[in-house]
């Protein structure tokens with residue numbers, strides 16, 4: 267059935283909404299997918315800049331911090347907001363958007379390579395890590411272990427709960443200053459060396475947000491479990507939507523991501539994978555009346571009353587948009603830019619590559635040092651003078667500019683940033 271959302275909203279919407287829930291449901295489910303399909307066909311599965319609303323004076327190379335939302339997804343989101351306001355009670359509290367949420371769960375499960383019954387529609391990565399820290403049965407004698415590569419969102423929640431619950435938290439140093447020569451085996455060994463007899467939780471990133479080290483998750487999870495770790499929990503904020511993920515056979519017990527980065531959803535949306543066996547041990551963080559303990563559905567971990575459903579429904583449009591680009595094609599694009607940037611950097615004696623050099627442990631997120639310059643001042647200057655958006659990192663270990671391009675970026679963008687960084 268083809269109903270134009272706009273004409274539907276413009277027409278005698280309110281009366282029709284109440285009179286015919288079936289039509290309403292179809293309208294709710296009718297996203298911008300036909301526009302998405304059309305756009306995809308026209309552009310031969312590429313993501314040109316005109317699909318987005320970026321200011322033409324901005325060169326956006328900071329997709330790792332926050333994503334850009336395709337216009338079709340923005341429009342779908344606005345459409346849902348308008349539809350919602352025709353009868354807020356109906357859309358927020360009644361039937362029309364219940365089923366679409368489950369369709370979205372199915373699509374998200376497909377992206378993560380897991381079951382819908384293991385897929386939680388969250389707000390962000392931080393939320394899932396808090397859910398885990400609050401809900402896992404940890405107490406005296408148990409240890410949570412993580413490395414200095416962790417983003418604070420995957421670490422601080424454990425420290426917050428530890429004094430009240432009696433478990434301990436330990437972090438260890440992950441050397442990033444010499445990561446250019448790192449191998450997958452060495453990454454596994456770094457974790458293996460640190461796991462102790464009381465380590466029950468190992469929290470680690472899939473791809474870290476500073477230098478973009480992609481972890482060999484299966485090898486780490488298998489090793490950790492064999493050493494007695496019960497739950498391997500992964501921060502996937504920088505992987506879902508960027509590189510292929512397949513959680514079913516990954517050995518990890520939980521995985522969290524922020525969909526507003528690489529899946530390019532409206533801001534404030536995330537995803538989590540909670541393995542069925544972990545769910546059996548995990549208490550929900552918030553409690554609402556809807557679900558009983560016995561039924562234990564996955565929605566229990568996300569159901570804590572009113573939420574911004576128009577944005578959540580637009581999650582489906584974002585997933586459709588991303589699905590237009592085959593994973594292999596997306597990865598080929600990222601590998602191409604990653605190689606080109608290394609080439610550009612190696613031909614300058616003023617730039618230094620600070621990320622891994624083997625693609626199996628790399629990502630579309632890499633750091634480059636401008637020799638003798640503070641990365642913060644370089645980032646401020648190139649933004650002020652050239653509109654280039656990047657993230658600088660400055661610590662005892664690293665002084666570099668993180669570049670995180672996406673499908674809209676090309677080699678010209680990388681050449682430009684290299685040129686102006688040293689300027």
Ligand SMILES: Cc1ncc(COP(=O)(O)O)c(C=O)c1O
Pocket residue numbers: 330331389390391392393417419420471473474475501503504524
């Ligand atoms: C690796 C990593 N983990 C977690 C987060 C936190 O994401 P959010 O604020 O969406 O929870 C970020 C944000 O940049 C990140 O890069």
